[in-house]
Amino acid sequence: MNVQFKKGVLDLCVLSMLKESDQYGYELANTLSEIIQISDGTVYPILRKLATDGMVTTYLQESQSGPPRKYYRLTGLGKKTLVGLQQEWLAFSKSVNQIVGGDVQ
Amino acid sequence: MTREEYISALKNALRALPEPDITDIAQDFEEHFSIGLSQGKTEHEIAAELGDPTIVAGTYFEESLEDIGHTMKESAAHTAAAAAASSSANRAAIVSSGTSSAYSTDGSSGTTQAAAPVKDLSGARLFVILLNVLVTWWAALTIYCTLLSFWCVSLSLMAGGIAAFAGLSAASGQWTAVLVLSGIAGVMMAAATGILNYFLSKWTVIGSKAYINWNKKLYNKGF
Numbered sequence: 001m002n003v004q005f006k007k008g009v010l011d012l013c014v015l016s017m018l019k020e021s022d023q024y025g026y027e028l029a030n031t032l033s034e035i036i037q038i039s040d041g042t043v044y045p046i047l048r049k050l051a052t053d054g055m056v057t058t059y060l061q062e063s064q065s066g067p068p069r070k071y072y073r074l075t076g077l078g079k080k081t082l083v084g085l086q087q088e089w090l091a092f093s094k095s096v097n098q099i100v101g102g103d104v105q
Numbered sequence: 106m107t108r109e110e111y112i113s114a115l116k117n118a119l120r121a122l123p124e125p126d127i128t129d130i131a132q133d134f135e136e137h138f139s140i141g142l143s144q145g146k147t148e149h150e151i152a153a154e155l156g157d158p159t160i161v162a163g164t165y166f167e168e169s170l171e172d173i174g175h176t177m178k179e180s181a182a183h184t185a186a187a188a189a190a191s192s193s194a195n196r197a198a199i200v201s202s203g204t205s206s207a208y209s210t211d212g213s214s215g216t217t218q219a220a221a222p223v224k225d226l227s228g229a230r231l232f233v234i235l236l237n238v239l240v241t242w243w244a245a246l247t248i249y250c251t252l253l254s255f256w257c258v259s260l261s262l263m264a265g266g267i268a269a270f271a272g273l274s275a276a277s278g279q280w281t282a283v284l285v286l287s288g289i290a291g292v293m294m295a296a297a298t299g300i301l302n303y304f305l306s307k308w309t310v311i312g313s314k315a316y317i318n319w320n321k322k323l324y325n326k327g328f
Binding site: 024025026029033039040041042044045047048065066067069070 | 129130133134139140141143151155158160161165
């Protein structure tokens, strides 16, 4: 799929995935790369940006298998931003669908 | 690519960032490798899934550029669109080159224009010009002249009717009836053709406007 398409919505995807439960980077990268065919490495810059912007916080947690994992959790700001982005996305994708579907000249 | 090769390539591509940031980012990827290995993947597999380390590193610069874009938006709301455009142009440059030098050159200039595909309009413009010179000009001339002559007919009918009434004072006997009848007929026919002409004119104006708009659109935006 077109790379430029994905870029704009990756923030939204990551925030949405963190809505239900805290997740660690590997988990997020794996799920995202399976669903929208991005390289796993793309997820970390996004997570870092989201952390810088105060959308997520991180904490380390031990695991039974392997090293401790850095978990990401949505902040209040992150939740609020997610709601806004979701609405924007729904409206935007609807408009684009209209144009692509040929309803608009 | 082994884990070690991957991390060092990543660090190398990130070298323009502050040292603590590089360590932090490298730590994330170390963790990713460790988890992948504990799930039975090989280092090569994990490296392949992560994607080219230079491109991944470029994405970190891209994110910081986006911040620059946001700052520009905040400082000058009017140039918001321009900021976004230049930010995305820079982003494209970094993604394609994936080097930190691209960041410094494009980032400092900040005036890179978004390379929007330029549509070739020459065909559409030539079509508009030829259409107007060869067809529309003559068609429009015919239509407007016809309309003008219709109005002339209405006016002369009206004039004839009025003249007939004006002549009443000088007429006598049977001529009075003839003049009254032709006067009424003239005015009635003038009114009827006038109404018809009014609508014909209105439609012509509407049609002309639509045609001009269509020409404008074709000329400026192409087919």
